[in-house]
Amino acid sequence: LDIGISQLKKSGEELCGDTVEIQQTEDSNIIVLSDGLGSGVKANILSQITAKTASTMLQKGSKIEEVIETLAHTLPMCQARQLAYSTFTIAQVFSDGQVYLAEYDNPEAFWGHQGKVIPIPKRERVIGGKIIKESYFTAVDGDWVVIGSDGILHAGIGSIWNLGWGWDRVSKHLENTASKEKAAADWAGDITRLCSHLYGGKTGDDASVVVLKIRNPRHLTVLIGPPAQREDDDKVVKRLIESPGEKIVCGGSTGNIVGRCIGFEVKVDLKSNDERVPPTGIIPGIDLVTE
Numbered sequence: 477l478d479i480g481i482s483q484l485k486k487s488g489e490e491l492c493g494d495t496v497e498i499q500q501t502e503d504s505n506i507i508v509l510s511d512g513l514g515s516g517v518k519a520n521i522l523s524q525i526t527a528k529t530a531s532t533m534l535q536k537g538s539k540i541e542e543v544i545e546t547l548a549h550t551l552p553m554c555q556a557r558q559l560a561y562s563t564f565t566i567a568q569v570f571s572d573g574q575v576y577l578a579e580y581d582n583p584e585a586f587w588g589h590q591g592k593v594i595p596i597p598k599r600e601r602v603i604g605g606k607i608i609k610e611s612y613f614t615a616v617d618g619d620w621v622v623i624g625s626d627g628i629l630h631a632g633i634g635s636i637w638n639l640g641w642g643w644d645r646v647s648k649h650l651e652n653t654a655s656k657e658k659a660a661a662d663w664a665g666d667i668t669r670l671c672s673h674l675y676g677g678k679t680g681d682d683a684s685v686v687v688l689k690i691r692n693p694r695h696l697t698v699l700i701g702p703p704a705q706r707e708d709d710d711k712v713v714k715r716l717i718e719s720p721g722e723k724i725v726c727g728g729s730t731g732n733i734v735g736r737c738i739g740f741e742v743k744v745d746l747k748s749n750d751e752r753v754p755p756t757g758i759i760p761g762i763d764l765v766t767e
Contacts, residue, residue: 477505477569478689480660482668484627486515487678493519494625494684497527499535503571506534509686510564511582511625519682526551526562534568540578540610541603548604565623569688575621577611583629586622586647587613588654593647615690618656627683628667631674641674660687695721702733713737722763731757731765 485492493515499506510526512519526547533543543566551561563581570576577585577596587594598609615621624646631641653666664687671683697719703712713734716723725731735742742765743758757765 478660478687478691479505479507480662480664480687480689482661482664482685484668484672484675484679484683486627486680486682487675489516489682491517491520492684493523493682494627495520495523495527496684496686497531499531501535505569505688506531507567507569507623507686507688508564509582509623509625509684510562511627511682511684513561515682522551522562526564530564530566534566540566540608544578544580544603544606544608548606567621567623567686567688569615569621569690573615573690575611575613575615577609577621579609579611580606583624583626583643584609585611586624586650587615588620588622588650589615590618591651591654593651617690617692619690620654620660621688621690622650622667623686623688624667625682625684627679627681628671628685630681631671631683633680637674641671656691660689663687663689695719696724697721698724698726699730699734700726702727702730709733710737717761723761724764724766725757725759725762726766728757728767731759734762734765735759 479498481496483492483494493512495510497508508527508531510523512521512523529546529550530543533546565582565585566578567585568576579585585596587596596611596613598611601608601610629640629642629646633640653663664685667685668683672679697716699712699716703709716734717738725734731742738759738761740760745756745758748756754767759765
C-alpha cells in the first residue's frame with residue numbers, strides 16, 4: 477500500500493483542523509482521516525482525539541462498534557449547530573486486497589479501478605446514535621482509494637464555482653490524473669495544489685486528502701559497506717545476489733568485494749562522470765554501483 481497525505485490549513489490559522497493517523501497490524505494498514513468542527517486549535521485537538529482513538533483501538537483489535545461507541549461518548553454533538561464535533565473516515569486495507577470503509581459525515585471516498593471511479597456499495601448502521609456508512613470491497617493491483625475532507629469538495633466556493641469543486645468534478649479530475657507511475661504522495665500534493673488554486677490562494681476551509689494506491693511490492697536491496705568479518709564476504713554477497721528486485725552497492729571497497737566474490741573485476745563508467753558525484757561502477761547483475 478503506497479500512502480500519500482497532503483493537507484492545507486484554513487487561511488489565517490496556525491494549525492490544520494484535520495488529522496490523519498496511520499496504524500499497522502500484522503495483515504493490514506489502518507488509516508483514519510478526522511475533520512474537527514470549525515478550524516484552528518480547537519478543531520485540531522478534536523480531530524486528533526478522534527483519529528488517534530479510532531486508529532489505536534482498531535490496531536489493538538477493538539471492533540468498529542466499540543470504536544464508535546467510545547467516540548460517541550467522548551465527542552458529543554455541538555448543541556448550538558447540531559453538528560458532530562468531529563467527523564471521520566476509517567479505511568482498513570488488508571494484505572489480500574480486502575478494503576473496509578467506515579464513514580461518518582465525511583465526503584464519500586473515491587475508488588478507482590481500471591481508470592474509472594467505481595461506485596462503492598454502502599450500508600448504513602446506527603452505532604452509538606450516529607449513522608455510519610460501511611463498505612466492503614476488494615481492490616487489486618493498480619486500484620486506488622482517495623479520501624478527502626469537505627475542504628476539498630468546497631474548493632472554489634465564492635470564487636470559481638458557486639457550489640465548490642464538488643464530488644463529481646473531483647471524481648473526473650481523479651480519473652484524468654490517475655497514473656500507475658505517480659507516487660501517492662506526489663498525487664496527493666497535486667490535488668491540494670489545485671485545491672489551493674481553486675480557493676484563489678486563500679484556503680476557506682481545512683482541506684486534507686489521503687491517497688491509497690494498491691500495488692504489488694517493489695523490492696530494492698542496498699549493500700552499504702563491507703561485513704565486519706572478511707570471512708562473511710561470500711555470505712553477504714550471496715544474500716545480495718539472491719535478493720528479489722533491484723540491487724544497489726554503495727562504496728568502492730564494497731563494490732570490489734562484490735566483484736571479487738562473483739569473479740568479475742569492477743569497471744568504471746566514465747560516461748557517468750559528473751562534477752557533483754564520482755562516476756558509477758559496473759557489475760553484472762547489480763543495477764547501481766556507487767562510490
